[in-house]
Amino acid sequence: MFRSFVYTIAACSALALASCASVSDTTSAPDVAASEQPERVLMIGLDGFRADFLDLYDAPNIEALAERGARAERMIPVMPSKTFVNFYSIATGLYPENHGMTENAPYDREARTGFVNPMSAQDPFWWQGEPIWITAEKQGVESAIMFWLGSEVEHDGVRPSIWTPYEHDKPYQERVDEVLAWFDAPSEDMPGLAAVYFDRVDSVAHRNGPENDAVAEAVAEVDGYVGQLVEGLRARGLLETTDIIIVSDHGMAQLSDERIVAVDEWIDFDRVYSPHMEGRWGAGAQPYIFLFSEEGEEAAIDEAFEAINNSGNAHVVAYKAHEMPAHYHLDHPTRGPDLLVVGDAGWSLVAPSLEQSPRRIIPGNHGYDNLDPIMGSTFVAAGPRFDGVGMVAPFENVNVYLMIACALGLEPARTDGDPAEVARVTAGRCPAQ
Numbered sequence: 001m002f003r004s005f006v007y008t009i010a011a012c013s014a015l016a017l018a019s020c021a022s023v024s025d026t027t028s029a030p031d032v033a034a035s036e037q038p039e040r041v042l043m044i045g046l047d048g049f050r051a052d053f054l055d056l057y058d059a060p061n062i063e064a065l066a067e068r069g070a071r072a073e074r075m076i077p078v079m080p081s082k083t084f085v086n087f088y089s090i091a092t093g094l095y096p097e098n099h100g101m102t103e104n105a106p107y108d109r110e111a112r113t114g115f116v117n118p119m120s121a122q123d124p125f126w127w128q129g130e131p132i133w134i135t136a137e138k139q140g141v142e143s144a145i146m147f148w149l150g151s152e153v154e155h156d157g158v159r160p161s162i163w164t165p166y167e168h169d170k171p172y173q174e175r176v177d178e179v180l181a182w183f184d185a186p187s188e189d190m191p192g193l194a195a196v197y198f199d200r201v202d203s204v205a206h207r208n209g210p211e212n213d214a215v216a217e218a219v220a221e222v223d224g225y226v227g228q229l230v231e232g233l234r235a236r237g238l239l240e241t242t243d244i245i246i247v248s249d250h251g252m253a254q255l256s257d258e259r260i261v262a263v264d265e266w267i268d269f270d271r272v273y274s275p276h277m278e279g280r281w282g283a284g285a286q287p288y289i290f291l292f293s294e295e296g297e298e299a300a301i302d303e304a305f306e307a308i309n310n311s312g313n314a315h316v317v318a319y320k321a322h323e324m325p326a327h328y329h330l331d332h333p334t335r336g337p338d339l340l341v342v343g344d345a346g347w348s349l350v351a352p353s354l355e356q357s358p359r360r361i362i363p364g365n366h367g368y369d370n371l372d373p374i375m376g377s378t379f380v381a382a383g384p385r386f387d388g389v390g391m392v393a394p395f396e397n398v399n400v401y402l403m404i405a406c407a408l409g410l411e412p413a414r415t416d417g418d419p420a421e422v423a424r425v426t427a428g429r430c431p432a433q
Contacts, residue, residue, distance in 0.1 A: 037187065037241040039384055041404050042179075042229065043195040045090075045148060046222055047083055048202025048366070049248035050210060051075065051376035057219040061227035065244060065382040070389035070425060074376025076396045077250045079328040080288055080367045081375040083202070086249035086397060087149040092129035093401025093415030095329030099129035101150070102290075102335040107275045109292050110334040114275055121166065127153045130413040132404050133160045136193045139410050144182045144191035146175060151195075161191065172198060176225050180232040192408055196229075198222050202252075209363035210252040243383030243407045247400060250366045251375040253346040255285075257361050261316045261343055263289065264351040266307035271300035272339075274351075283355045285348035287367030290337035301338045308341060315344040327371055329416070345372045383407075385429045395421045406430035 051074035054063060078089045078096055084104040085096050096102045106126065107114040120126050127150045133143035134155045144162035145151040147170075151163050162182065179196050204218040226246065233239040269278065273292045277283045293301045301320065308318040319340045322331055330336050343349045345368040348361055368375050377397065381389075385407050398415060402422045405412040406429075423432040 037238060038192065039407055039409075040190070040238065040242045041193050041245060041383075041407050042233070042242055043148075043193075043245045043247065043400075043404065044226060044229065045087060045195065045197040046201055046246060046248045046378065047087075047197065047199040048205050048250065048252055049219070049222075049378045050205075050251035050374070051248075051378050053201070053210075053215070053219055054378065054380075056211065057216045059219050059223035059226075061223045061230060062246060062380055065226075065230070065246065066380045068388070069244075069380065069382025069386035070392055071381075072379035072392050072394060072425070074251075074373060074394045075247065075379040076394050077370045077375055077377050078397065079330055079370040081250040081370050082367050083249050084149050086377070087197070088127070088129075088131075090247055090249070090397050090400045091131040091133070091148060091150055093132075093398045093412070093417045094129045095398060095416045097329045097332045097336060098416060100126060100332055100335055101128075102330060102332050103275075105275065106335045107273075107290065107292065108334045118166065122152045122154075124153050124155065127155075130155060132401050132410075133193055133195070134158050135405060135410050135413050136408060137161065141192035141408050141410065142189070143193040143195075144179075145193075145195045146179065147197040148195045149197075168199070172200070172221075172225055176228050176232075179229060180236075183233065183236050183238060193404065198225065201248075205252045205364045206362055207364070209254045211254065212363075241384060243381060243385050243404075245383075245400065245403070246378065246380040247397065248377040248379075250377050251373075252364045252366050253287075253368060253374050255346055255348055255361050255363055255365050259315070259344075259347045260285070260361070261313060261347055261349050262352055263308070263316070263341060263349050264353045266311060267291065267304045267341075267351070268300050269351070269354060271297035272304065277351045277354050283351045285350050285361050285365075287343055287345075287347075287349070287365055289341040289349055291339040291341065293338050298338075304339055304341075315347045316349065317342055325369075342369060345369065345374050381425075385426045389425065389427045392425050395425060399425065403430060 077086045082104050084101050088101040092099045105115040115126050131150050133145050136143045137158050142161040145160040147166050175196055182191050200222050201218045204214050208214040233242050271294055274289055276286045276289045305318045321336055321338050399417040399421045401415050402417040420432040422430045
């Protein structure tokens with residue numbers, strides 16, 4: 001249904017701004033270093049592009065890249081499966097416990113303050129670790145980054161050569177044109193690493209749910225922009241020497257008013273602090289909740305832990321700090337929660353006693369257990385490092401940093417990535433160390 005629907009809309013004038021031409025050239029890329037042009041990387045971030053959207057909807061340009069390069073069955077996000085957390089893990093190769101972006105708006109118990117957008121976007125306090133563009137700049141490779149999470153921050157006096165504060169309403173066509181203009185510079189002045197971000201699919205899937213005609217249209221639109229970027233590189237003679245890496249941050253679950261868990265009967269909010277229920281936005285339906293004990297009220301965490309896990313409700317579970325599942329990697333020393341409460345995928349956690357206005361369940365959301373396939377994100381790559389790889393088994397997104405470092409010949413900073421996984425995804429072109 002969705003694939004046939006998007007075939008129709010892809011041809012109509014509603015998407016005239018996006019190129020609807022398929023990138024159908026599946027000619028093998030040359031061997032690495034076979035061209036006089038240096039190898040470059042263009043990373044494209046597609047927010048909320050669930051791993052199976054390529055199967056549900058038509059995206060001929062992205063599919064063509066997958067056919068000549070590599071596609072993951074799914075890429076495993078870090079926990080929580082949220083945007084800021086995951087795009088920054090992709091950039092740094094680090095788990096949240098090591099880069100500090102533990103949520104879209106983390107709370108730091110030691111500083112007793114929370115992240116506030118947009119002011120905190122340029123505050124180095126929140127952004128730990130070393131993003132790949134900083135690694136590149138330190139080693140003489142220029143980077144041009146548009147709207148990637150963390151790219152507005154200076155690290156040890158270093159920034160991307162080209163960067164800009166986030167503009168949510170900047171037209172997508174302008175983004176594409178600006179990225180391609182970077183590659184009109186003389187070869188020695190072109191970025192070795194470029195990155196751009198599109199939010200469209202995530203925004204539409206939140207409003208409509210993940211399996212919806214509107215999402216099919218959003219997928220077609222961003223696919224068209226990917227097609228323009230690919231064709232622009234081809235026209236400039238750069239396609240065969242550029243690794244195009246398409247990544248998303250997380251998947252998306254369908255929500256329902258019938259799948260709700262009220263947690264305030266188990267949690268004494270007078271003795272704990274929850275940024276999700278008492279912070280800037282007030283109480284709301286959440287996939288998970290961070291709880292921090294108020295001073296002298298540590299027992300409230302134990303009581304909530306026992307009450308939730310002994311409630312008999314099979315759709316919610318609580319974990320104490322340092323007792324979370326090993327794959328969560330959320331025990332940041334000052335931003336990891338004292339208690340993490342997680343709902344089953346598709347279930348919403350609410351606290352009616354704290355609500356200031358009627359509760360509203362949005363149709364789609366994410367943030368659930370990162371190993372749940374419904375939270376799986378997209379990875380598609382084509383270019384010298386990925387030629388002919390085909391479909392690969394799932395891998396964690398912290399490995400993308402090492403892939404880019406390998407393609408650009410950089411000495412990587414310390415990451416949580418696994419060189420053996422990188423070697424597998426690149427068919428040995430990035431050897432395990």
